[in-house]
Amino acid sequence: MYTIISEEEKLRHPYYKIMDLSKDKLQVELNSWCRLDLIDWLAWNDRNGIYRDEDSLLEMGNILGKADAIEIIKRQILE
Numbered sequence: 001m002y003t004i005i006s007e008e009e010k011l012r013h014p015y016y017k018i019m020d021l022s023k024d025k026l027q028v029e030l031n032s033w034c035r036l037d038l039i040d041w042l043a044w045n046d047r048n049g050i051y052r053d054e055d056s057l058l059e060m061g062n063i064l065g066k067a068d069a070i071e072i073i074k075r076q077i078l079e
Contacts, residue, residue: 015044019077026077030070038069045076 018029018041030038042051042064050056053063064072 015041018073023074023078026074027070030073035064035066035069038066038073039064042069042072042076045073 018026021029033041039051039053042049050059051064051069056063
């Protein structure tokens with residue numbers, strides 16, 4: 001079930017703000033985030049994904065690195 005979010009709510013929520021950035025500005029912004037913030041965004045954006053360390057270790061046998069997290073976020077936003 002999808003919840004409709006108003007434009008006003010989007011402007012207040014920090015996770016929505018990055019979705020409107022250009023490709024270059026998005027890269028700069030994501031580079032400034034720590035790995036755990038990137039993982040939090042991914043888990044928020046894709047509730048069925050396996051991003052958190054404990055889940056990733058159980059399912060994949062490794063954890064998501066910062067560079068990979070940035071690439072996944074960019075792909076999810078830009079494509």
